[in-house]
Amino acid sequence: MAIQIPRGTQDILPGESEKWQYIERVAKDLCDLYQYQEIRTPIFESTELFEKGVGDTTDIVQKEMYTFTDKGNRSLTLRPEGTAAVVRSFVGNKMHGNAVQPVKLYYNGPMFRYERPQAGRFRQFVQFGVEALGSSDPAIDAEVISLAMNIYKKVGLKNTKLIINSLGDKESRTKHREALIKHFEPRIGEFCSNCKSRLERNPLRILDCKEDRDHELMETAPAIIDYLNEESLDYFKKVTSYLDEIGIAYTVDPNLVRGLDYYNHTAFEIMLDSEGFGAITTLCGGGRYNGLVQEIGGPETPGIGFAFSIERLLSALEAEKIELPIEKKVDCFIVSLGEAAQDYSVKLVNDLRLNGISAEKDYSGRKAKGQFKAADRVHAKYVAVLGEDELNNNQIALKDMETGEQQTIALPELVTVLQSKLGGN
Structure with missing residues (x-):
């Protein structure tokens, strides 16, 4: 009997691989215009990197990582996302000392998550991402968002929608955390075991739970935007004003949270509002992570980035019936x-x-x-x-x-x- 391809993976054959190359070329060409440079990191890293960088209360770390012990008895993990590895490289190679700041990087490569395969989602998937490290200027937030939006525009998608929120600074998140605990604690017994464990450790993660997302308390949960202090609110207003100036439409969603622990201040997702794309409409997610570099052992360094799955983008193009202009002729x-x-x-x-x-x-x-x-x-x-x-x-x-x-x-x-x-x- 022929050996079967592992579940949740795919062969990208000639005729299809040209579409991947076209998308990657569009994204890389735009990164060149924005002065982002390519970085390549290992496919596997120390498990501790993702436990610290992604967060041990996230679904990724708790349920989805491909982790193994090597012959030296070291715990290693196939990378489930790109940001933690880029920041590890940023710290290890002392890029915080580069003459040109912020350090603007992009990456493109396979990621691995053990989750239920479905349309446009695989256990091995290819992620294109961008990171800008070393600036707390809200203008860089707007730049990163505009780069993401322009990639989708360049390949021809028309029905994209930008959703944005602020997760605030440490003081704002502390007040919001207290409000979330007070809100969920009386009825936490009605939630899944993961949510129960998150109540004290990281109640914000409850809002990102897929299992309990339809619970009535989710609808009435305190919104972080109502707990932003003056500094955080001013920062968010500055980001949105820049988006207004460069002509990028957006919707503020006070319930938007990202699925990784390292986010603060600006958080955003790009959705596709097209019939036939499926129930999960998110194309791209990103945001600011001002504490991640310190968490991984580096100096205090602000950062912001985004990532998207190329498989999801191809599904979006199919939903909108967009044919990529791929030249196939032999001279x-x-x-x-x-x-x-x-x-x-x-x-x-x-x-x-x-x-x-x-x-x-x-x-x-x-x-x-x-x-x-x-x-x-x-x-x-x-x-x-x-x-x-x-x-x-x-x-x-x-x-x-x-x-x-x-x-x-x-x-x-x-x-x-x-x-x-x-x-x-």
Whole structure:
């Protein structure tokens, strides 16, 4: 019996992988414009990093991590998200001492969570994320949000919606925490075991519970925005005023909390309001995490970021019936007739490729008709026909597959002629 692919994973085949490459290229090009640089961190890290960085009261740490013990008896975890690893690298490589501040980074790679697979959600998924470390200016919050929104705009999504909230500073969250405990404590017995354990440790996490989200106390729970002190409220107003100035529409949702413990002040999600996308409409989430660097052993450093799943974005594009503009054509297909021509075509196709021309040839010993069919299947723009007579005369026949026009040219001129026809590629 054939070995099956693990549940919650997928093979991304040719024809589909080009969509991934296009999205990644759009995101990376925008990051370049915003002056964010790529960082690459290991796929597995010390388990302690995620317990500290993500928070031991979160569903991710409690239920979803892929954790194992290596041969040195060290507890390691496949990364469930990207921020903690980026901050660990920021601290370990002393990037807080960089001359250019804030340090603006982006990452792209596989993450791992043991959760129930469903449409657009996998146990191994690819996350693109951005982190800006070293600035407490609310303008950087607006910049990060605008970068996220513009990625979705650039790939063509139209029905996105920005939801924003403030989780406040430490003083504001302490007052809110006390109010949440007072609110939930009399009826905490009606909640799941996770919520019961969170009541004293981190009651804000109760609001993020998937199991008890329909409980009536969730609707009437105290909102953090009502407990913001003057400083936190001013910060939030500044962020929203910048969003107004750059023309980004938003909705303030006082019940929005993020599923990770490290967030404070600005929190946001980008949703898709399109029919057929499913019950879970979140595309992207992010926010500010001013205490995370210290938690991981670094100096006091503010930070803000976001992350999104590429699988979720592809599902959103499908829901909105958006076709990505992916070019699939081959510039030139070499049709070779006869053994001598077939042998020469190996060098010829290599020369074309080295000169920036996308080229392909027959590798199956097909006759001329079969090779032309192969050229059609790969959407070749031009077909160059090389037979024994052409080879003896140092010539080659070049056919434009769109117009049907054909010309015979000197064999050494094929590269130059094709470059001219293709616009100097």
